[in-house]
Amino acid sequence: MGQKNSKIQITETDKAVLQLKRSKDEIHRFTKRTDILIASEKEQIKRLIKNNPTTYKQNTKIRLLLKRVHYQEHLLQQASDQLINLENMLVNIEFKLIESQFLTGLKKGNDILTKLNKEFTNIDEVISDAQEQMAYQNEINDALANSVVGVNNFEDEIDKELDNLGHEINPPSKLDMPTTEGLPAFEYDKEANITKPDIVAEKQKEERIQLPS
Amino acid sequence: MTVHLELPAIYQFPPLFTRQPNKSIRNKQIETWINIILTNCEQCKIWTITKQGDMKIIDPDTQQVTTFNIFHNTEIDRSCSPIFINEIWQMMQKQGQLLNRDGKDLKISTDSDELQTDEEFYILWKSLELWANEILDWFERTTQLNKVVTFYEIVSSEDNFNESFYSMPEPLLYQILKILVKRGRATMLKENSKYVAIKVI
Numbered sequence: 446m447g448q449k450n451s452k453i454q455i456t457e458t459d460k461a462v463l464q465l466k467r468s469k470d471e472i473h474r475f476t477k478r479t480d481i482l483i484a485s486e487k488e489q490i491k492r493l494i495k496n497n498p499t500t501y502k503q504n505t506k507i508r509l510l511l512k513r514v515h516y517q518e519h520l521l522q523q524a525s526d527q528l529i530n531l532e533n534m535l536v537n538i539e540f541k542l543i544e545s546q547f548l549t550g551l552k553k554g555n556d557i558l559t560k561l562n563k564e565f566t567n568i569d570e571v572i573s574d575a576q577e578q579m580a581y582q583n584e585i586n587d588a589l590a591n592s593v594v595g596v597n598n599f600e601d602e603i604d605k606e607l608d609n610l611g612h613e614i615n616p617p618s619k620l621d622m623p624t625t626e627g628l629p630a631f632e633y634d635k636e637a638n639i640t641k642p643d644i645v646a647e648k649q650k651e652e653r654i655q656l657p658s
Numbered sequence: 659m660t661v662h663l664e665l666p667a668i669y670q671f672p673p674l675f676t677r678q679p680n681k682s683i684r685n686k687q688i689e690t691w692i693n694i695i696l697t698n699c700e701q702c703k704i705w706t707i708t709k710q711g712d713m714k715i716i717d718p719d720t721q722q723v724t725t726f727n728i729f730h731n732t733e734i735d736r737s738c739s740p741i742f743i744n745e746i747w748q749m750m751q752k753q754g755q756l757l758n759r760d761g762k763d764l765k766i767s768t769d770s771d772e773l774q775t776d777e778e779f780y781i782l783w784k785s786l787e788l789w790a791n792e793i794l795d796w797f798e799r800t801t802q803l804n805k806v807v808t809f810y811e812i813v814s815s816e817d818n819f820n821e822s823f824y825s826m827p828e829p830l831l832y833q834i835l836k837i838l839v840k841r842g843r844a845t846m847l848k849e850n851s852k853y854v855a856i857k858v859i
Contacts, residue, residue, distance in 0.1 A: 453845040453859055462806045463847050463855050470810040481721055539805075 462538060469531045472524050479521050486514050663698050663715075675729070675736035677745070688749050691738075695728060695746075696755065700783040705827050709777040711743060716825075747779070755782045759829060780830045784822075790837040793823060797858045806847060808855040809835075 490510050494501040501507050668674055668690060678684040698704065704713050711729035716722070730737040738746075750756040757780040784792070793812070797803060812818065813826045823831070835856050838844040847855040 453857060455845065455847060455857065459806045459847070459857060463808070463849065466806060466808045466811060467849065467854065470808055470814075473810075473814070 458538065458542065462535065465531055465535050465538075469528060469535075472528050472531070476521060476524050476528075479517050479524075483514055483517050483521070486510055486517075490514070662702070664701055665698070666694065669694060669731060670734055672734055672736050675731065675738050677739060677742040684745075688746055691746050692750055692753075692755065695750075695781065696783040698728070699781040703825050705780055705825070705830060706778045707781055709743075709747070709779070710740075711738070754785050756780070757782055757786070757830070757833065780827070780833075786834055786837060789823065789834045790841075793831075793834060794838060794843070794858065796821060796823075802858065804857070804859055806855050806857050810854075 490507055493504065493507050493510070497504055497507075674687065674690065678687050695707070699707070699713070702715050704715065707713050707728070711727045712725055713728055715724045715726075717724075727737075729743055747756060759778055759780065782789075796812075796818075797807075809828045809831050813823055813828065813831055818824050832846075832853055835844065835846065838856070838858060839846060844856050844858040846853045847857065849855075
């Protein structure tokens with residue numbers, strides 16, 4: 446696709462790790478070989494002892510073999526120790542790499558935080574600016590509202606005109622309708638079997654008749 | 659733990675060792691032979707075979723080496739002819755199941771008497787690509803990405819005893835890892851002008 450493959454970098458740390466691992470491999474190889482050697486020599490010793498049941502203790506060959514086996518086992522032990530050292534070293538290196546990555550991450554995060562915080566100091570100015578503008582706008586609004594003279598007088602005149610219009614459109618009735626003020630509460634007359642409104646209506650009829658014309 | 663061969667019943671059948679004249683039967687015959695070779699190599703972790711068909715079985719505990727020739731059945735006293743063996747190699751190479759030691763194409767002559775050198779081939783019971791995938795999978799499984807790992811570590815470390823690629827010869831591993839490099843996922847490290855380690859991302 447025309448993309449150039451980005452080369453994977455081999456760092457100095459990688460080279461150091463390679464050296465350590467190669468040493469580990471060599472020790473491992475040595476250990477395997479020696480293990481096999483010790484096993485076969487032990488077999489040899491056993492066989493010789495079997496073939497010389499009476500004289501084996503004095504047999505120089507057997508004694509030599511046994512000494513060799515001991516020496517090799519001693520070497521194996523040393524190799525083991527070295528292997529452990531190498532492994533520890535490798536683990537330490539690995540851990541240090543992780544720690545340094547952690548530090549770089551922290552630093553970068555810090556840088557970004559400071560950058561963002563800078564933007565916030567600007568925002569303070571922006572906010573106070575906006576508030577000023579709003580207050581100014583309100584002032585303008587008020588000034589405009591009060592700039593026209595005598596606007597209050599108009600309110601009273603408009604009220605009067607509306608009243609006149611209202612009276613024209615909805616004329617008040619000429620009949621004096623009796624009000625229910627001062628009348629007793631609602632009663633039910635059982636005997637006469639009429640409700641109070643009827644009783645009241647009766648009373649009202651009387652009163653009306655008594656009204657002079 | 660001893661490993662032994664799994665030879666099917668047909669291995670005791672004399673005609674198997676005689677090159678069949680009929681083409682379709684011969685093709686089936688070659689297929690059977692390839693099957694026998696691949697199955698047993700995978701079973702006993704045999705990575706190399708000579709041009710004549712000699713294989714070595716190494717007992718993992720005692721490290722004892724047993725050599726035997728797959729094309730020669732001593733029990734029924736039958737062996738395949740060199741011509742026939744060559745035909746088998748040709749088919750295997752065509753199917754990508756055989757690899758020359760340095761990764762180049764094999765020059766298998768059809769000339770029957772040309773068993774010049776004691777050439778050794780790698781047996782690929784899995785294709786190179788498949789091997790590459792499996793090893794890449796191991797890298798990811800054991801979180802070895804972005805780390806330097808030596809070839810020896812991959813195929814000889816006791817930790818990998820149960821892996822399919824344990825005990826693989828390092829030159830073969832190199833051929834397989836080259837694929838990962840080509841994919842852009844790895845780069846190899848040298849020591850004394852020989853590639854010994856790899857870093858996979």
